[in-house]
Amino acid sequence: MNTVPESRKSLDVIIVNWNSGPFLEKCIRSLYSSATSMDFRIIVVDNNSDDGSCDSLSVRDSDIIVKLESNIGFAGACNEGAKRSSSYYLLFLNPDTEVGRTTLDDAVRYLDSEPLTGILGVRQESAGGHVMPSCSRFLTIRNLINDATGLSKIIPRLMKPSTVMTDWDHGYSSYVDQVMGSFMLVRRDDFNTLGGFDERFFVYFEDMDFARRMLDYGKKSFYNNDIRIVHRGGASSEKIMAERLFYSLSSRIKYADKHLGKSKKNMIILISLFPEFITRSIYALFRVNGFRGFKDVLKGYRLFIKWLTAGS
The missing domain is CATH 3.90.550.10 (Spore Coat Polysaccharide Biosynthesis Protein SpsA; Chain A)
Incomplete structure (x- = not known):
């Protein structure tokens, strides 16, 4: 020792x-x-x-x-x-x-x-x-798509999660x-x-x-x-789910801007706004207290879009 x-x-x-x-x-x-x-x-x-x-x-x-x-x-x-x-x-x-x-x-x-x-x-x-x-992986476009489409939850061994290593022992x-x-x-x-x-x-x-x-x-x-x-x-953070979602989305964009470059940052914005929003909304609706969770998703995305349009 x-x-x-x-x-x-x-x-x-x-x-x-x-x-x-x-x-x-x-x-x-x-x-x-x-x-x-x-x-x-x-x-x-x-x-x-x-x-x-x-x-x-x-x-x-x-x-x-x-x-x-x-x-x-x-x-x-x-x-x-x-x-x-x-x-x-x-x-x-x-x-x-x-x-x-x-x-x-x-x-x-x-x-x-x-x-x-x-x-x-x-x-x-x-x-x-x-x-x-x-433990987490560094953010990549490919793994973010896996999360945004929900594939990382369905077949995590094949479609690696974007960051948090839920697939790893x-x-x-x-x-x-x-x-x-x-x-x-x-x-x-x-x-x-x-x-x-x-x-x-x-x-x-x-x-x-x-x-x-x-x-x-x-x-x-x-x-x-x-x-x-x-x-x-x-x-x-469980007390402020919408704000938690906003900070997660906006911090991800800041990370991409700093480490991945402008083109990948813009791709991540598009992935976040479209397939990920749909997946998050569906997932929220099918959980316990689904409508409340869906409202949190909507509020979180409203804050995110406001932040983006303000110049992020």
């Missing part, structure tokens, strides 16, 4: 909170219950929540709570937390997660032993113990294009060298953009199935 040198045994856990309710307190309790030999500090950045989730937190004197006057988005809030960090390692952690007793030590020990790994993600399980997909450890930002361990020096998260991504695709830039920098993303957390998922 590798031993982490004392000079690198420091960790800041950055948690971005927005109306996470009781999940945030549970997340912090799980961190305090860690059987870790490291010095670690918790930095909570609250994106102007209105549910009181950050008002009565019981934290140590060494921990930091930053209350922002407005919601600046996930990427911006992560960067605000990182500005207050002084540790060797940074862990970006969702408030609706809970770590195991050895998660922190195991994760830092692994990343410390792999100098060419720039980002580490871990096995994420639901409260019921089911493994949740937490998460029971294995492997290098991947991207691990999701719900648990992302990095070296602070690498994070600063890359300039942190790109704040043009309010939410969604900021982690894919960061992974793409990390790969261009010469380091890969690794998914470690032997280290686990519990991720309840959607603690904040």
Whole structure:
């Protein structure tokens, strides 16, 4: 078992909170219950929540709570937390997660032993113990068409999903294009060298953009199935489904513009507006509370079209 040198045994856990309710307190309790030999500090950045989730937190004197006057988005809030960090390692952690007793030590020990790994993600399980997909592919036109037509749901083994690797067995450890930002361990020096998260991504695709830039920098993303957390998922975003759809669509276009070029960006806009809209609408109507889901799709697309016509 590798031993982490004392000079690198420091960790800041950055948690971005927005109306996470009781999940945030549970997340912090799980961190305090860690059987870790490291010095670690918790930095909570609250994106102007209105549910009181950050008002009565019981934290140590060494921990930091930053209350922002407005919601600046996930990427911006992560960067605000990182500005207050002084540790060797940074862990970006969702408030609706809970770590195991050895998660922190195991994760830092692994990343410390792999100098060419720039980002580490871990096995994420639901409260019921089911493994949740937490790895993604970089966006391509071909795979987006698979999603937009619904083929990736019908025959995912043949028609690979656009980003989230629902077709891949998460029971294995492997290098991947991207691990999701719900648990992302990095070296602070690498994070600063890359300039942190790109704040043009309010939410969604900021982690894919960061992974793409990390790969261009010469380091890969690794998914470690032997280290686990519990991720309840959607603690904040499930309350605002239409807005969630809008940010997903618009952030995808921003990613395409930055990494794929103008022609592919325009193709992705067309795919998003036509076949994907139809597929999303049909899928929403056949789910429980289908009409409500359909209304969310319509609202999300109205916001998206307004954003596009404003010059995106």
